[in-house]
Amino acid sequence: MADIKPTDVARLRSIxxxxxxxxxxxxxxANGDMDAAVxxxxxxxxxxxxxxxxxEAREGVIANHIQSGGKxxxxxxxxxxxxxxxxxxxxxxxxxxxxxxxxxDPAVDLEARRLEMVSKMGENIVIARNQRMEVSGNGAVAAxxxxxxxxxxxxxxxCEKQETTATDEFKQIVKDITLQIAAAxxxxxxxxxxxxxxxxxxxxxxxxxxxxxxxxxxAKIVEGKLNSFFQTVCLVDQGFVKDPDKTVQAYLEETSKKxxxxxxxxxxxxxxxxxxxxx
Numbered sequence: 001m002a003d004i005k006p007t008d009v010a011r012l013r014s015i016x017x018x019x020x021x022x023x024x025x026x027x028x029x030a031n032g033d034m035d036a037a038v039x040x041x042x043x044x045x046x047x048x049x050x051x052x053x054x055x056e057a058r059e060g061v062i063a064n065h066i067q068s069g070g071k072x073x074x075x076x077x078x079x080x081x082x083x084x085x086x087x088x089x090x091x092x093x094x095x096x097x098x099x100x101x102x103x104x105d106p107a108v109d110l111e112a113r114r115l116e117m118v119s120k121m122g123e124n125i126v127i128a129r130n131q132r133m134e135v136s137g138n139g140a141v142a143a144x145x146x147x148x149x150x151x152x153x154x155x156x157x158x159c160e161k162q163e164t165t166a167t168d169e170f171k172q173i174v175k176d177i178t179l180q181i182a183a184a185x186x187x188x189x190x191x192x193x194x195x196x197x198x199x200x201x202x203x204x205x206x207x208x209x210x211x212x213x214x215x216x217x218x219a220k221i222v223e224g225k226l227n228s229f230f231q232t233v234c235l236v237d238q239g240f241v242k243d244p245d246k247t248v249q250a251y252l253e254e255t256s257k258k259x260x261x262x263x264x265x266x267x268x269x270x271x272x273x274x275x276x277x278x279x
Contacts, residue, residue: 002032
C-alpha cells in the first residue's frame, strides 16, 4: 500500500474540491496515483459535486433530533443555495438524518452522504454546524424548530429529582423556554455568563452618553442602563413571553415551588440560518 501523505490528500482536495476523507479513500484505492484518484472521484460524482462547492450556500434549514428519554439532543444547520431546495422534502429528510446521525456519534463521517445529496439536488450543500447536548445529572434536553425551519433552539433544563421530568408542569416549562429563546433571542442564561468585555463596552457607552452629569448620577444611570441591557440579553432576566410582567426567573421559581423541586436552565443554543456565514 502506498504511503498517503496529508499533502497528497490536500492536493487532491484542491484539484477536485471533494472532502478530505473522500480524497484519502480515493488515493488509497488508486495506490497513491493522483491522476487515477481524480478519475475515481469523477466516477463517484465527487468531483462533479466539488464544482458545485464553489457556489455559495446561504439558504438552508435548522433540524434537530432528541433521543428517546430526552437525555440527549442535537440541533444542526445545513445550508444550500436556494430556498427552493431548502423546502424540498428530500433535503429536509437528509437534514433530519444528519441530526440523528450526529446524536448517535458526534464524529460520524457524513461526507459521502452529503456528496450524494449534492448530486441529487444539483446544488452545493454544506453541513454548517451542530450542537450536541447531553444531560448532566437530572433533567431533560428539548428542542424547538420555528415554522419555516430558519430558527432552531436546543436547551437543557435541570432539576434535582428525576421524577420531576415526567410531570406535565415540567414538560410545559421546558417547551415555554424553547419558545422564549426562539422569540426573544437571549445570548446567555444569566448575567455571569455574559462576556465581561461586552459588559464593559456597554458601561463605557453609557458613561460617555452622560459624562456631563454629576459622578453620583452617572453611577445610577449606568446601573440602570446595564440592568436594561441584561434584561434584553439574559434569558432569566427577560420578560416571560406569556406574561411580560413576570421574568423567566420568576416563572422558573413558581414552577419549582409547585413541583417541590429546583429547576434551572443550564445552557442553550439558538441557531438561525445564515448566522455562521454572516459571522
